[in-house]
Amino acid sequence: xxxxxxxxxxxxxxxxxxxxxxxxxxxxxxxxxxxxxxxxxxxxxxxxxxxxxxxxxxxxxxxxxxxxxxxxxxxxxxxxxxxxxxxxxxxxxxxxxxxxxxxxxxxxxxxxxxxxxxxxxxxxxxxxxxxxxxxxxxxxxxxxxxxxxxxxxxxxxxxxxxxxxxxxxxxxxxxxxxxxxxxxxxxxxxxxxxxxxxxxxxxxxxxxxxxxxxxxxxxxxxxxxxxxxxxxxxxxxxxxxxxxxxxxxxxxxxxxxxxxxxxxxxxxxxxxxxxxxxxxxxxxxxxxxxxxxxxxxxxxxxxxxxxxxxxxxxxxxxxxxxxxxxxxxxxxxxxxxxxxxxxxxxx
Amino acid sequence: xxxxxxxxxxxxxxxxxxxxxxxxxxxxxxxxxxxxxxxxxxxxxxxxxxxxxxxxxxxxxxxxxxxxxxxxxxxxxxxxxxxxxxxxxxxxxxxxxxxxxxxxxxxxxxxxxxxxxxxxxxxxxxxxxxxxxxxxxxxxxxxxxxxxxxxxxxxxxxxxxxxxxxxxxxxxxxxxxxxxxxxxxxxxxxxxxxxxxxxxxxxxxxxxxxxxxxxxxxxxxxxxxxxxxxxxxxxxxxxxxxxxxxxxxxxxxxxxxxxxxxxxxxxxxxxxxxxxx
Numbered sequence: 001x002x003x004x005x006x007x008x009x010x011x012x013x014x015x016x017x018x019x020x021x022x023x024x025x026x027x028x029x030x031x032x033x034x035x036x037x038x039x040x041x042x043x044x045x046x047x048x049x050x051x052x053x054x055x056x057x058x059x060x061x062x063x064x065x066x067x068x069x070x071x072x073x074x075x076x077x078x079x080x081x082x083x084x085x086x087x088x089x090x091x092x093x094x095x096x097x098x099x100x101x102x103x104x105x106x107x108x109x110x111x112x113x114x115x116x117x118x119x120x121x122x123x124x125x126x127x128x129x130x131x132x133x134x135x136x137x138x139x140x141x142x143x144x145x146x147x148x149x150x151x152x153x154x155x156x157x158x159x160x161x162x163x164x165x166x167x168x169x170x171x172x173x174x175x176x177x178x179x180x181x182x183x184x185x186x187x188x189x190x191x192x193x194x195x196x197x198x199x200x201x202x203x204x205x206x207x208x209x210x211x212x213x214x215x216x217x218x219x220x221x222x223x224x225x226x227x228x229x230x231x232x233x234x235x236x237x238x239x240x241x242x243x244x245x246x247x248x249x250x251x252x253x254x255x256x257x258x259x260x261x262x263x264x265x266x267x268x269x270x271x272x273x274x275x276x277x278x279x280x281x282x283x284x285x286x287x288x289x290x291x292x293x294x295x296x297x298x299x300x301x302x303x304x305x306x307x308x309x310x311x312x313x314x315x316x317x318x319x320x321x322x323x324x325x326x327x328x329x330x331x332x333x334x335x336x337x338x339x340x341x342x343x344x345x346x347x
Numbered sequence: 348x349x350x351x352x353x354x355x356x357x358x359x360x361x362x363x364x365x366x367x368x369x370x371x372x373x374x375x376x377x378x379x380x381x382x383x384x385x386x387x388x389x390x391x392x393x394x395x396x397x398x399x400x401x402x403x404x405x406x407x408x409x410x411x412x413x414x415x416x417x418x419x420x421x422x423x424x425x426x427x428x429x430x431x432x433x434x435x436x437x438x439x440x441x442x443x444x445x446x447x448x449x450x451x452x453x454x455x456x457x458x459x460x461x462x463x464x465x466x467x468x469x470x471x472x473x474x475x476x477x478x479x480x481x482x483x484x485x486x487x488x489x490x491x492x493x494x495x496x497x498x499x500x501x502x503x504x505x506x507x508x509x510x511x512x513x514x515x516x517x518x519x520x521x522x523x524x525x526x527x528x529x530x531x532x533x534x535x536x537x538x539x540x541x542x543x544x545x546x547x548x549x550x551x552x553x554x555x556x557x558x559x560x561x562x563x564x565x566x567x568x569x570x571x572x573x574x575x576x577x578x579x580x581x582x583x584x585x586x587x588x589x590x591x592x593x594x595x596x597x598x599x600x601x602x603x604x605x606x607x608x609x610x611x612x613x614x615x616x617x618x619x620x621x622x623x624x
Contacts, residue, residue: 031423031427032421032423032424032427033423033424033426033427034427057429058451058452059426059429059451059452059453060426062426062447062450062451063422063423063426066447066450067422067423067426067447068423126442182545183525183544183545184526184545184546185418185438187545188418189418192418192419192441197419197441199421199441199443199444200441200443201443202443311421311423314415315421315424315427316398316412316413316414316415316421316423316424316425316427316428317401317413317414317415317416317419317420317421317424318415318419318420318421318424320419
């Protein structure tokens with residue numbers, strides 16, 4: 001392990017906190033509207049403390065309190081959820097290519113959203129798209145999981161992965177059919193939904209994602225040791241006294257719920273769940289007790305930065321944030337792979 | 348520096364104040380619909396447009412910030428231009444952005460995307476009333492009324508028409524009910540042979556079976572409309588009745604992106620000209 005750089009934990013904690021804080025400040029102070037950083041922060045302080053230090057006009061204050069602040073929070077929560085779910089999925093399947101999409105949750109959510117966008121009247125679309133996406137994600141995951149269960153009650157990871165791919169292809173075909181029969185408006189809504197956006201930061205969505213991310217952090221942390229044991233292999237984990245079937249079932253369901261919530265809040269945002277856990281594993285090692293919280297922190301910071309990019313890049317127009325994460329994420333992933341090629345090829 | 352000039356500034360301000368009060372309210376308009384942009388320009392408000400969506404950009408002579416696609420607007424991007432008015436169609440979005448705009452101190456006008464000249468005239472009257480250009484709006488409405496007479500809308504025998512959108516190498520796409528192309532066919536006094544909604548890729552076999560009287564060929568590219576090139580790529584088109592009678596007409600599809608607009612009316616008149624011997 002001499003050729004991998006491992007940071008000491010205190011350094012990792014402090015640098016990650018600094019990065020996250022910087023991301024928060026950047027997200028609150030940048031956007032298409034040019035407002036000074038101090039004005040932005042004063043406005044926020046006013047909104048929290050009820051004071052009136054800010055010199056900004058009403059519509060400028062609205063930008064901070066009603067646009068940037070909710071978006072920043074949503075990016076934080078969704079980024080954390082996606083990354084931590086990615087870390088758990090990779091650990092669960094002992095497969096570095098696994099991301100939550102592989103158990104069918106993304107494709108199912110996409111199908112649910114497509115049904116809501118294309119088949120429901122436009123007035124209902126806004127409310128029902130998140131619900132349908134969540135339901136679709138959960139149902140597909142349960143279906144994939146059932147397919148992978150043998151009569152003896154054990155779960156084959158290989159069949160799970162293959163079933164996930166097959167169900168993914170099938171939902172893709174149904175989405176394709178819905179695209180074909182969709183009218184212009186639905187077609188465009190569907191395309192934009194598929195690229196993800198943090199625009200929909202309503203109060204209820206913020207609460208939902210906040211509670212979900214906190215729940216995931218605590219729940220997964222309690223399973224961290226078991227996940228470490230699982231890295232040795234299922235049989236070995238059983239010998240260590242872990243009920244692997246129960247562990248797998250619980251983790252899959254919880255992950256499906258987590259990703260379902262994230263997808264229904266923001267559409268499909270790729271690469272966070274794949275890249276972030278790798279990044280942490282390469283710098284801090286595979287111990288889930290550190291990997292999980294750090295993935296959440298890094299995912300939150302990364303999505304914050306990506307959303308700043310999405311808002312500023314083409315300003316005053318706005319890019320879908322999923323495009324930005326994929327544009328940054330994919331080349332970065334290749335870079336990581338090249339860095340670690342030596343080590344990976346011996347695995 | 349500023350302090351020393353303060354009295355001068357004050358005097359200037361005192362002189363300027365009554366001027367400002369007399370001039371009509373110098374309000375800032377953001378237009379996120381090309382149809383509305385055309386109307387605003389015709390009402391003499393082009394100077395007031397401070398930002399516009401991507402489809403309006405080519406219409407405006409002045410450089411204004413591009414707000415992008417009107418279904419994926421950024422609330423902050425719009426607020427950045429500090430507009431008094433935001434004018435768009437019922438298609439503008441997303442809903443989250445609209446909710447934020449409704450909270451902001453500005454007036455949001457959403458006009459129904461018109462499918463008939465009557466609806467276009469209603470929109471013009473509405474904009475004229477809201478922006479205090481009633482007179483210009485009335486004369487524009489009357490002008491449309493006059494040009495409507497030149498259209499063959501009221502022919503006894505309805506001609507069978509089809510609108511095909513050229514997608515380059517990906518073939519042709521046929522316009523169904525509810526599209527602006529369908530509304531254009533109605534303006535031209537024709538009957539759209541397509542029975543489905545939206546755009547569907549074309550089956551040439553079905554087209555030959557229907558054998559339309561007129562084929563309208565829409566092109567997206569900004570370049571010259573070249574009906575011959577498309578016909579060469581799809582030689583079977585010339586076997587239809589429309590092809591035999593020379594009634595395959597090019598249409599600038601860019602004029603049809605925001606419903607029946609002033610530009611679409613111009614286009615309809617040009618087509619009618621080509622169809623009548």
